[in-house]
Amino acid sequence: MAKVIIHLLDPEMSALHRLAQQELRPVRSQAALIIRNELKRLGMIMEQPSAGAVEFNKSPEAKVGGAA
Numbered sequence: 795m796a797k798v799i800i801h802l803l804d805p806e807m808s809a810l811h812r813l814a815q816q817e818l819r820p821v822r823s824q825a826a827l828i829i830r831n832e833l834k835r836l837g838m839i840m841e842q843p844s845a846g847a848v849e850f851n852k853s854p855e856a857k858v859g860g861a862a
Contacts, residue, residue, distance in 0.1 A: 800825065
């Protein structure tokens with residue numbers, strides 16, 4: 795994973811910190827999410843499942859006609 799240093803003004807840092815608290819994320823994770831979402835919106839990157847994403851359709855219980 796690459797590391798980037800971003801210099802923010804006090805109002806920007808305060809807003810980022812407040813948003814991170816509201817979203818229950820560390821400030822660094824919140825900043826990464828904002829950047830990733832903007833890059834997706836601009837069409838610069840494709841949608842990718844997050845590292846913790848679960849694909850429910852691949853579990854045995856989710857098969858059509860499986861035991862209930």
